[in-house]
Amino acid sequence: MANNSMGTKKVEELLVSKSMPLGMQFYVPNYQRGYRWKESQVQQLLNDIKEFDYEKNNEKKFYCLQPLVVTEDKENGWVVIDGQQRLTTLFIILTCIEKMLYKEKAQLYQMNYQNKPQMHDWLEELGDVNNDVQINSDDIDAYHITNAYLTVKAWLEEANDLKAIGAEIREKIRTYTRFIWYEVKGDIKPEIIFTNINMGKIKLTNAELIKALLLKQDNYKGENDDVIKVSQIKISTAWDNMEAKLQRDDLWRFLTGSGKFSKSETHMELIFRIMAKDIVKDRIRNNPEFYVENEEELNKDTYTFIIFSRELEYLENEKTDKPLPYSELLESFWGKIERYYNMFIV
Incomplete structure (x- = not known):
């Protein structure tokens, strides 16, 4: 879309x-x-x-x-x-x-x-x-x-x-x-x-929602079109490369410890689920309200997206007196996603 x-x-x-x-x-x-x-x-x-x-x-x-x-x-x-x-x-x-x-x-x-x-x-x-x-x-x-x-x-x-x-x-x-x-x-x-x-050609849960969250135009208010385009292309290209590698049959079986392989799933979801758990664990030390009881069970299809969306809100609210443009904050967060990915792939 x-x-x-x-x-x-x-x-x-x-x-x-x-x-x-x-x-x-x-x-x-x-x-x-x-x-x-x-x-x-x-x-x-x-x-x-x-x-x-x-x-x-x-x-x-x-x-x-x-x-x-x-x-x-x-x-x-x-x-x-x-x-x-x-x-x-x-x-x-x-x-x-x-x-x-x-x-x-x-x-x-x-x-x-x-x-x-x-x-x-x-x-x-x-x-x-x-x-x-x-x-x-x-x-x-x-x-x-x-x-x-x-x-x-x-x-x-x-x-x-x-x-x-x-x-x-x-x-x-x-x-x-x-x-x-x-x-x-x-x-x-x-x-x-x-x-x-x-028909299932567009997925609107978790990984694809997170992708839309990261690439949405509203993230770049006040910035010129060239900066927006470069940032979006950078994230989108990296995403596609990561997903393509995760779609490899042998790698997916190794990562999941399963003989099963599903081409219908967005495999980036595996990285996001693990990352979401760590985000909650790290956040609740200083922000206990970040955790919501039963939230994962009640929002099975969108829980990872919720955590990522909430984390971005917290990061934006934590900006210093000299805040980064939102696009730089977003790229910093994307860098964290890449680090998690590399933990499993490298």
Whole structure:
């Protein structure tokens, strides 16, 4: 994905605020299927958020959702290329909590669907305090939307303390949950990106997310194009060379102690997993808040990316009175990655 913008975005940043009276505007194009999450998927997300051990007033500890891949459209707002199932489910969860606990309609974000404009209305109707939600079997999407809402309602009703658990889930989602925000820019058609993601041609977890994190244009604010290009080419070329060597069958088997070999994996992930553990170990000596209990278990697909992203935030905050340009800080961090790589290869 060329010309991308990469980072994390709090759910709270999507919601209604003074600067966004209607919240963010999301648009789901017609090449995507409708809402299809089952009870087990909704329950699993609720359980994961409940188990996340957050720390009040420390937003550096957060629960991370899978990538939300978007592109901006002047007419429709944010076109959702990937991640609409979770985005819709969060809307349903927050709507249900607000209605059950506070008897109010949640002020969230706007979900619009090209294929079925009425889906917007079905979601909005869930929050009507005078509406007793029942299963709607007239339409497949309406069925899954109402079933998800009733699943959330039943899950909350089973809690020992509805108000306490509901308020905690609400706070965790709004303030301590983030999407990996992957903004696609340029002239590539969203349909092509969507197809590539779903065919497995574009990976959006861990190693590939880390690569995007290191190469994103936003790292180089205020620097000239030549400096940006040289830095990006340097990192990208080194990455490709390292990955190519790790893809060697004999070397991979030697490093992993396994007879198995998978060409579908990004093998740089092995280096990053080891490095992430050392980063956490080194950081918590002086920054105990860097470690989050259960974080690796709850964020299996994106844990390494989270640690790398958090480490870069800490490094930037530690800049001296005469700070390095961010690109130099980034290259210093890349040098650390190369040293880890060489420990295993040399």
